Amino acid sequence: MTMEILETAFMQRALIAALLVGITAPAIGIYLVQRRQALMGDGIGHVAMTGVGLGFLLSTNPIWMATLVSVVGAVTMELIRAYGRTRGDIALAMLFYGGMAGGVLLINVSDTGSTGDLSSFLFGSLSSVSDSDLIAIGALAAFVVLVSVGLRRQLFAVSQDEEFARVTGLPVRFLNLLIAVTAAVTVSVAMRVVGLLLVSALMVVPVAAAQQISRSFRATFALAVGIGVAVTLAGTTTSYYQDVPPGATIVLLAIAVFIALTALATPLARLRARRTEAARAGADGGAPGAPECTSEALSQVPRTRLPGDDVKV
Numbered sequence: 001m002t003m004e005i006l007e008t009a010f011m012q013r014a015l016i017a018a019l020l021v022g023i024t025a026p027a028i029g030i031y032l033v034q035r036r037q038a039l040m041g042d043g044i045g046h047v048a049m050t051g052v053g054l055g056f057l058l059s060t061n062p063i064w065m066a067t068l069v070s071v072v073g074a075v076t077m078e079l080i081r082a083y084g085r086t087r088g089d090i091a092l093a094m095l096f097y098g099g100m101a102g103g104v105l106l107i108n109v110s111d112t113g114s115t116g117d118l119s120s121f122l123f124g125s126l127s128s129v130s131d132s133d134l135i136a137i138g139a140l141a142a143f144v145v146l147v148s149v150g151l152r153r154q155l156f157a158v159s160q161d162e163e164f165a166r167v168t169g170l171p172v173r174f175l176n177l178l179i180a181v182t183a184a185v186t187v188s189v190a191m192r193v194v195g196l197l198l199v200s201a202l203m204v205v206p207v208a209a210a211q212q213i214s215r216s217f218r219a220t221f222a223l224a225v226g227i228g229v230a231v232t233l234a235g236t237t238t239s240y241y242q243d244v245p246p247g248a249t250i251v252l253l254a255i256a257v258f259i260a261l262t263a264l265a266t267p268l269a270r271l272r273a274r275r276t277e278a279a280r281a282g283a284d285g286g287a288p289g290a291p292e293c294t295s296e297a298l299s300q301v302p303r304t305r306l307p308g309d310d311v312k313v
Helices: 002-007 009-034 040-057 063-084 088-109 117-123 133-150 152-160 163-169 172-190 201-211 215-241 244-283 295-299
Strands: none
Touching: 002 009, 002 088, 002 163, 002 215, 009 040, 009 133, 009 152, 009 172, 009 201, 009 244, 040 063, 040 088, 040 117, 040 172, 040 201, 063 088, 063 133, 063 172, 088 117, 133 152, 133 172, 152 163, 152 172, 152 215, 163 172, 172 201, 201 215, 201 244
16 A cells, blocks of 8 residues: 555655655744744735736746745735734735735636636645646755754744844844745745645644643754654545545644644643652752761851851842
C-alpha cells in the first residue's frame, strides 16, 4: 500500500508539498500565536484569492501572483494594525472581503479559470500540484524556514514584548513587517494542499497543541513543526485512500492531536508538580549525615563585613 501511493507522480508531488507545508505553517505560526494574531493567516488567505484570480486572468502561475498580492495585503494589514487606531477593524474587514470577492470575480471572467479551480484553491486538491507549483512551493518554503529559524531570537523578542525589543535596539518595525510578509508567503505555500480557507488552522493548531505539554520556546517550536509534518502527511495519505478533501482532513487531524495533548497535559502537570515538591522537600530536609548548623558554630565563622558596610537605599 505504501509503494502504491509513491508510484503515482501527482501523489509524489502532493506528499512533498505536504511535507513543506507541515514545516512552514507552524514555523511562522508560532510567532503569530505569540503576538495574538492567530487569525492573520485567515485574512491573508482571503486577500490571496485576488492574486489567484489575477494569475488565471493574466495566464501566469497563480502561486507567484498570490504571493505578490498577499505580501502587499499583509504589509497593509501590519500598517493598519500599527497606525489605524480608530477604524482599523473596519479597514481590515474591507480588505479581507474585498480580496475574496475580487478573486472570485477575476477567476470567473478569465478564460482559463473555472469553479473547479476556485474550489481547489479554497480547500486544497492533491491532483492540482504541478511540477511548476512544486518548484514555487519549494522556493517559498526555503524563504520561510530561513527567516523563522535564522531570526528566531529577534522574532521571538518582538513577538514577546515590542517595547523591550525596541529598547534593546532591535528594528521592531522591520521585524513586524518581516513576520507579516513571511506569513503571506506561507499562505501561498500551503494553499495548494490545505486551501486558502483552512491554512490559518495549520498555522495555529499545531502550535496550540505543542504549548499544552512543552515549557520552552525551542521545545514548542520543534514539537509544533513535528505535529505539522505528521498531520499533513497523514492527512494527504488519508485523502488519497479515502477520497476525502485533503485540507479538511489535515485540519481535523491537527485538532484531534490538540485534544489528545490537552487531555495529556493535566497528568503531566501534576507529575511535574509532585517532582518539584519532592525536590524542594529534599532540599529543605538536608542531606543525610550533614552536620547541624548551630548558633555556636555560626559564632566561630569569621566575619568579613561590618554592620556599617550594609548600605540601604
